[in-house]
Amino acid sequence: MSLRLAVLAMLDVEPGSGYALLRRFQNSVGFFWQTTHQQLYKELHGLHAEGLVDCLEVEQDGKPDKKVYSLNAAGGAELDRLLAEAANPGKIRDPLLVKVFAGRRLPPDAVKAELLRHRALHEQTLATYRGLMQSFEMVPAERRERYFYPLQTLRLGVLYEQAWLQWCSDVLADIAKRPV
Amino acid sequence: MSLRLAVLAMLDVEPGSGYALLRRFQNSVGFFWQTTHQQLYKELHGLHAEGLVDCLEVEQDGKPDKKVYSLNAAGGAELDRLLAEAANPGKIRDPLLVKVFAGRRLPPDAVKAELLRHRALHEQTLATYRGLMQSFEMVPAERRERYFYPLQTLRLGVLYEQAWLQWCSDVLADIAKRPV
DNA sequence: CCGGCCATGTAACGCGTTACATGATTAG
């Protein structure tokens, strides 16, 4: 149900076409709840069929026509209902940990290489989150209140990536210390 | 493919029935790659059909019969092949973040309550991981080498839960600081 | 007697991913 919640929340902020929503998605909620355009369109169809969103077809010149979706009263109620439901924490699900678990079977250099690669990837993601957080700081103070909660989610992203970086470094250090 | 990798890795350590594997799973790899008995049995059937594991039916008295699976040469080769493949980092996927993202629509107390609940859950999980790490310390030094890699994965669990705890506390503090 | 453990499975459904498909405009 989180995709539905995410879509309704996006539409609550601002109406938009599936395409536009997807791009907004990928630069915000998408960091901690991924989706594809196929799923998004399907969800929008579903929401429309249930009467939770309104749809307006807009003709454009030079660009394909689009369908602009917006939240209606029923959709707002549904959003509030979903927000009131308790959610369980998501669980860790990372292929790298499965590989490291079985690391004994691999030559140490292969493990090291993979850890270095992942550390670099996590550094990149961390930089992305930091960049986004900085861009929030440029929002004028009177409008910053609107972005209070989205900003908080980014803070988790930063802590999350830092934890992974720390771990990659720790494990690399431990491997180096091992008797050969 | 991570389930397959995890199953092969478990069988590499020690053969066992689907049921026994599941329990071992839930106290080790299962922390960062979840599965259910249904999926496990399916995977074992598949591995057997592909000739990657051997299966021995064992009759027991007082208990139902069981099928003990063990890794064969082909399975070992497959395991090494999967281990050699590069894996991508898993992405964050947590409903709580979706909710917090849309937090504006909720009364602050509801957000606080949910954060407190999640903080308690993460504290529990952290305690579990810490307990498991301690039990590793009791393994005699000469056999500890075998558990080097599994122990490393637990360290990530600890860092991960600590990051979440930190975040819950940070957000709660920030909410408290806000102008009402 | 009831619930939990041991042990294995089938079936239905939904979510997620990948591939396939179209077609105009614009920037390099």
Place this chain on the structure above:
DNA sequence: CTAATCATGTAACGCGTTACATGGCCGG
């Protein structure tokens, strides 16, 4: 000329979850 952007969709497949199903043994 090529690639990207805008814009929407269908189809197939596999992974994951939940429910359903069975049945003996053991401890409280």
